[in-house]
Amino acid sequence: MDASMIKDTLGSLLKLLPFTFTDVQVLEEKDGVTRVELVSTEASRIIGWHGETLNAIQHLAKSIIRAKENMERSPFIVVDIDGYRKSQEEKVCKIAEQKADFVRRTGNRIALAPMSPYFRRIVHLYVANSPQLQDLTTESVGEGEYRQIVMKLKEEKGSEELSPVMAEDTGLENLDI
Numbered sequence: 306m307d308a309s310m311i312k313d314t315l316g317s318l319l320k321l322l323p324f325t326f327t328d329v330q331v332l333e334e335k336d337g338v339t340r341v342e343l344v345s346t347e348a349s350r351i352i353g354w355h356g357e358t359l360n361a362i363q364h365l366a367k368s369i370i371r372a373k374e375n376m377e378r379s380p381f382i383v384v385d386i387d388g389y390r391k392s393q394e395e396k397v398c399k400i401a402e403q404k405a406d407f408v409r410r411t412g413n414r415i416a417l418a419p420m421s422p423y424f425r426r427i428v429h430l431y432v433a434n435s436p437q438l439q440d441l442t443t444e445s446v447g448e449g450e451y452r453q454i455v456m457k458l459k460e461e462k463g464s465e466e467l468s469p470v471m472a473e474d475t476g477l478e479n480l481d482i
Contacts, residue, residue: 310373311341311382315366319343322362324351336430338381348387356393359384383423397424398431404456405432405441414457419450428454 308331315329326345333340345351352359363384371379385391397420404415417428425445432438442459445452 314369318362318366338383341382341384343386345386351386352389359386394427397427401428401431405438408441408456408458414455417454419453425454
């Protein structure tokens with residue numbers, strides 16, 4: 306992915322909206338994900354209520370780049386500002402660790418609150434790539450905005466299909482997903 310094209314597209318979009326910003330930094334491409342950091346004195350305005358404005362900017366930028374480049378699929382670009390998205394990612398990983406402890410203690414599977422495809426992907430990758438969570442597996446279940454992750458032991462006791470335990474206080478209520 307061309308960093309200058311991402312920078313120009315996001316810069317033009319932010320000027321049209323209009324948002325005040327000082328820089329668009331294309332940070333890294335890792336595992337097919339390009340991370341972009343916006344620099345602005347109006348971070349909270351760009352983030353919006355529960356991240357809705359930031360999500361919309363990210364979606365628009367991806368759609369514009371897809372159209373410009375005649376891509377079959379939208380590129381995987383994550384737009385962050387003031388570490389907002391990074392802290393959300395860390396929060397969902399911490400919650401996954403807490404739920405993993407519950408699964409180990411009880412032997413029951415547990416369903417996390419519904420979340421966006423992006424945050425489900427973060428949890429799936431975190432569980433799959435964390436050495437301390439290798440005894441667990443995750444799967445997405447449900448439809449649309451009600452799609453959620455079910456976490457369970459890889460070697461689940463019993464072969465009959467069990468309903469997941471629905472967590473009462475998931476810690477995901479304020480997650481901008």
